Amino acid sequence: MTGEKRLALTASPTPAAQAAEAELRKRYEWVALDKADIIVALGGDGFLLQTLHTMLERHRAVPVFGMNLGTVGFLMNEYSADLLENRLTHAKSIRVSPLRMEATTVSGERIESPAINEVSLLRETRQTAWIEVKVDGRVVLPELVCDGVLVASPAGSTAYNFSVQGPILPLDSSLVALTPISPFRPRRWRGAILPDRTRISFRILDPIKRPVSAVADQREVRDVATVEISVDRGSPLTLLFDPEHALDDRIAREQFTF
Structure with a gap:
């Protein structure tokens, strides 16, 4: 056989x-x-x-x-x-x-989940999300005003990432895509392509008035306060x-x- x-x-x-x-x-x-x-x-x-x-x-x-x-x-x-x-x-x-999502909710609960395609942060209400973005501990966007933002693996770059104008990544590229979803401010920021050794962190700036959920492929965590994403090579x-x-x-x- x-x-x-x-x-x-x-x-x-x-x-x-x-x-x-x-x-x-x-x-x-x-x-x-x-x-x-x-x-x-x-x-x-x-x-x-x-x-x-x-x-x-x-x-x-x-x-x-x-x-x-x-x-x-x-x-x-x-x-x-x-x-x-x-x-x-x-x-x-x-x-x-796969990607590894580490999310902390407003109530303090810590949740880890893998994602093969992408991790998406999405606004939960009609209010836009306000999100601080860090790359390897450095603030690169103090305030991203948007419907959401995602991190996609090369395998997932042709899925949700591509539908929101993100780049397609070659499978052997050792890269991840950081892509905004309907960004309002900064208006001209269209995302970034980063080495897959990068650790990407998000902090929700007004999680009570502007709640955000984090979705690792098919698993949703609601009312997140912070989310960290890295590639799980293990x-x-x-x-x-x-x-x-x-x-x-x-x-x-x-x-x-x-």
């Missing part, structure tokens, strides 16, 4: 993914997630992120091969039930390091792709998509 590799299968609850799971379970041999050498995930990008977060929670760096049965599927391979073991044998591996993840659909190639091509 794929050079003696043990395979586990997981699927999103959508009808299409469930039907594909039933088909694949009939055709191949599978083991439980905690015994697998490779995980095959059926669904969309959101379900793939959920699967990767499950691996982080279990402290297991198991490669994941996603097959698209969702909407966009930017991080996924095409779905096919045929020749799966051959595809896995020839798959190209891409290693990504928890690398591995994605598997068909050679003709490698993520680094997709990201490069996305820069020329209109």
